[in-house]
Amino acid sequence: MKPKQRRSQILEAVGQQGEVSVEVLAQRFDVSVETIRRDLGQLAESGVLQKVHGGARRLRLHAEGSFDERMAENAEAKQIIAKKLAAIVEPGDTIFIDTGSTTLICAQALAAIDRLTVITNSVRVAQVLGKSEKNITVYLLGGTFSHDNAETVGPLVIDQIARFQVDHAVLTVAAINADVGAMDSDFDEAQVARAMIDHANHTIVLANVEKLGRNAAYRVCRLDEINSIVCDQSPGAEFTAALDWAKVELR
Amino acid sequence: MKPKQRRSQILEAVGQQGEVSVEVLAQRFDVSVETIRRDLGQLAESGVLQKVHGGARRLRLHAEGSFDERMAENAEAKQIIAKKLAAIVEPGDTIFIDTGSTTLICAQALAAIDRLTVITNSVRVAQVLGKSEKNITVYLLGGTFSHDNAETVGPLVIDQIARFQVDHAVLTVAAINADVGAMDSDFDEAQVARAMIDHANHTIVLANVEKLGRNAAYRVCRLDEINSIVCDQSPGAEFTAALDWAKVELR
DNA sequence: AAATAACTTGTCCATTCGGGCATTATCTGC
DNA sequence: GCAGATAATGCCCGAATGGACAAGTTATTT
Numbered sequence: 001m002k003p004k005q006r007r008s009q010i011l012e013a014v015g016q017q018g019e020v021s022v023e024v025l026a027q028r029f030d031v032s033v034e035t036i037r038r039d040l041g042q043l044a045e046s047g048v049l050q051k052v053h054g055g056a057r058r059l060r061l062h063a064e065g066s067f068d069e070r071m072a073e074n075a076e077a078k079q080i081i082a083k084k085l086a087a088i089v090e091p092g093d094t095i096f097i098d099t100g101s102t103t104l105i106c107a108q109a110l111a112a113i114d115r116l117t118v119i120t121n122s123v124r125v126a127q128v129l130g131k132s133e134k135n136i137t138v139y140l141l142g143g144t145f146s147h148d149n150a151e152t153v154g155p156l157v158i159d160q161i162a163r164f165q166v167d168h169a170v171l172t173v174a175a176i177n178a179d180v181g182a183m184d185s186d187f188d189e190a191q192v193a194r195a196m197i198d199h200a201n202h203t204i205v206l207a208n209v210e211k212l213g214r215n216a217a218y219r220v221c222r223l224d225e226i227n228s229i230v231c232d233q234s235p236g237a238e239f240t241a242a243l244d245w246a247k248v249e250l251r
Numbered sequence: 252m253k254p255k256q257r258r259s260q261i262l263e264a265v266g267q268q269g270e271v272s273v274e275v276l277a278q279r280f281d282v283s284v285e286t287i288r289r290d291l292g293q294l295a296e297s298g299v300l301q302k303v304h305g306g307a308r309r310l311r312l313h314a315e316g317s318f319d320e321r322m323a324e325n326a327e328a329k330q331i332i333a334k335k336l337a338a339i340v341e342p343g344d345t346i347f348i349d350t351g352s353t354t355l356i357c358a359q360a361l362a363a364i365d366r367l368t369v370i371t372n373s374v375r376v377a378q379v380l381g382k383s384e385k386n387i388t389v390y391l392l393g394g395t396f397s398h399d400n401a402e403t404v405g406p407l408v409i410d411q412i413a414r415f416q417v418d419h420a421v422l423t424v425a426a427i428n429a430d431v432g433a434m435d436s437d438f439d440e441a442q443v444a445r446a447m448i449d450h451a452n453h454t455i456v457l458a459n460v461e462k463l464g465r466n467a468a469y470r471v472c473r474l475d476e477i478n479s480i481v482c483d484q485s486p487g488a489e490f491t492a493a494l495d496w497a498k499v500e501l502r
Numbered sequence: 503a504a505a506t507a508a509c510t511t512g513t514c515c516a517t518t519c520g521g522g523c524a525t526t527a528t529c530t531g532c
Numbered sequence: 533g534c535a536g537a538t539a540a541t542g543c544c545c546g547a548a549t550g551g552a553c554a555a556g557t558t559a560t561t562t
Contacts (some may be wrong), residue, residue, distance in 0.1 A: 004303040130398030142393025147381030
């Protein structure tokens with residue numbers, strides 16, 4: 001086996017397992033531990049992994065891997081959402097997805113649907129869906145990059161959203177109540193959500209039950225502008241009545 | 252057997268098996284190892300495979316080659332290039348950066364410069380620079396998301412680039428030669444690079460010495476459209492003369 | 503603080519690389 | 533068809549690379 005090949009396999013192993021020991025690598029490639037150390041030294045030098053005592057670790061920039069693991073944990077909830085969404089979103093549809101922890105899980109669920117076109121401002125959503133085998137086209141909206149949430153925001157994003165007219169807008173919100181409607185805790189994200197609603201034929205809001213009845217700083221839209229709410233469990237009768245009145249479909 | 256035929260079979264073998272040794276090839280074609288080495292030298296020169304100690308490897312420029320692997324290549328050369336680039340860019344500048352392993356390393360170097368505005372189609376570049384404490388604004392260009400390289404491409408990207416007019420365009424290319432100019436191995440990336448050049452006052456091309464004199468599928472620009480080439484080491488006298496003639500500054 | 507594991511550095515040997523040179527095959531123009 | 537030119541090939545040798553072993557140093561554990 002050639003050194004290059006070995007190093008690339010080391011890199012792959014580190015990427016997959018997160019952390020590997022010098023000893024294990026030496027056995028696997030049947031070379032001495034010194035050789036492995038030199039390899040790790042080079043790889044660390046070039047900044048693609050991190051050396052630790054006893055082995056090497058993937059650096060957190062490549063959080064995709066651990067990211068997937070976290071996604072896998074929520075498999076059950078994902079399945080529930082996937083089923084509910086699959087009833088709304090059909091193969092071949094075009095949809096907006098905004099940034100949020102819920103929409104991210106949702107993206108994973110959508111990755112199983114064929115021929116989707118997804119337009120999002122979330123880098124993570126784009127990454128999840130881009131990996132899909134299901135012939136999904138992903139448009140990542142451009143704008144000011146916000147590192148914290150790995151998303152783009154700002155006027156440029158709004159501007160680009162306006163170029164599309166899609167079937168569904170799939171949104172995460174911070175709070176919903178019967179009087180005000182949907183709200184977000186971040187101004188920029190609220191603006192993005194607002195724009196997505198304006199250019200979608202059908203608006204789907206994802207919200208776990210805790211968010212119902214609460215308040216947040218920035219308003220996204222009125223209750224009757226929402227077409228569907230996907231919820232993990234049934235909300236109270238009072239809220240259900242309000243939804244009914246606003247002709248919102250509850251899932 | 253004709254040399255041409257042999258070379259094409261070597262290329263095929265490398266493509267199939269990923270990696271082959273000089274020894275094996277020499278036996279298979281019943282020629283000396285020197286001949287095989289020469290063949291590999293030529294093939295590597297034209298950029299269709301990669302030489303390694305003891306043989307040759309398929310390069311994974313197009314296929315889903317892990318980006319990390321490319322990061323690990325020529326790490327030292329890229330560090331040198333990054334340092335030189337940091338000397339050109341000044342605090343407060345606005346720059347384009349395209350996608351590439353070299354530009355990614357450079358992004359790390361640029362993260363130390365104050366008050367930059369960076370416009371890029373690379374998610375990774377955005378992540379690296381977004382992390383900086385140096386008051387850097389990052390615009391991520393929107394477009395069709397390509398999962399392999401974590402970048403956006405397509406007409407939307409081109410369209411957005413046209414909205415900017417920046418100080419420097421910092422580009423990675425696959426090959427440069429005196430006759431054709433700069434080339435890329437990916438059509439979409441070549442288009443993006445082209446657009447960036449058109450909307451920048453100063454074009455900087457990053458290239459390690461191996462890329463000089465090579466060829467690649469898609470043309471980016473003529474030599475005289477480049478203002479500066481940042482190289483890890485001095486190219487041959489012949490190439491230097493060509494750069495001189497085209498009034499390209501060499502670093 | 504001692505014991506142990508892990509890391510670093512230096513040396514040596516085998517393999518591989520690359521250039522120079524001689525030989526042979528192929529091409530080209532007459 | 534022939535002579536000269538060009539390219540391809542094989543062999544040799546000094547230089548470079550990779551890997552194992554060993555000795556010394558640093559870090560971790562108990």
